[in-house]
Amino acid sequence: MTATAASVAARPAALPAAPLTVPPAAPPTAPPEHRDPAESARVTVTALERPQPARSARLVLEPLAVRHxxxxxxVLGDPALHSFIGGAPLGPAELRARYVRLVAGSPDPSVVWLNWVLRLRPEDRLVGTVQATVTDGGRTAEVAWVIGTPWQGRGFAREAAEGLVGLLLGRGVRTVVAHVHPDHTASAAGAAGLTPTDLVEDGETRWERRAPAG
Structure with a gap:
């Protein structure tokens, strides 16, 4: 099967996704008056400090671990897949080293990295990843998703994108952003409620979804 752009987005199908089931968010913590600004920015994203497990109709979002x-x-071994997401396939040892860095988190205290693997429940196997980079004091998240070539064309990208965006908005994110190459099919981004803007960055169109005011 040839990798398709419908299942990749944001530098890293047709079935509607059921809402994700997620644990309740922790109550917000008010920062003390004399806290360092960088530390205060991290406090505002307490509910997004670490990825939490969630599930949709067919997928489980498991927080990324080195063991994955x-x-x-x-899952990511098809060279054709990387024509969309960049780079080249990594072997287990290289990917393990990368996951060690991702799991450790961003060295910038004002940036939160959230990474999940996607487990297909009926087959109990991994089929892709989703990720979000949260900035602006927890108000903005840039998202991406990748589905392995053998599992494309079954609506998993759409289901994962819808679930991820809904989870982020439910945890206080106000603006969700994805960057999609104009040659790519953007059905997953559209299904997640993102719309294209006139902004182009590195040849990719910026898509956005903003939470309703108030």
Missing amino acids: AEEMAE
Whole structure:
């Protein structure tokens, strides 16, 4: 099967997704008056400090762990997939080293990295990833999703994107952003409620969804 752009987005199908089931968000913590500004920015994203498990109709979003590297090396192993997401397939050892860095989190205290692997429940196997980079004091998240070539064309990108965006908006994010190459099919971004803007960055169109005011 040839990798298709419908299942990749944001530098990293047709079935509507059921809402994600997620644990309740922790109550916000008010920052003390004399807290360092960088530390205060992190406090505002307490509910997004670490990725939490969630599930949709067919997928489980499992927080990324180093132990996922071996299976994900197979999922992401098609060279054609990387014509959309960049780079080249990584072996298990290289991917393990990358996941160590991702799990450790961003070195910038004002940026939060959230990464999940997608487990297909009926088959109990990994089929892709979703990720969000949260900035602006927890108000903005840039998202991306990748589905392995063998599982494309079954609506998983749409289901994962809808679930991810809904989770972020439910945890206080106000603006969700994805960057999509104009040659790519953007059905997953559209299904998640994102709309294209006139902004182009590095040849990719910026898509956005803003939470309703108030």
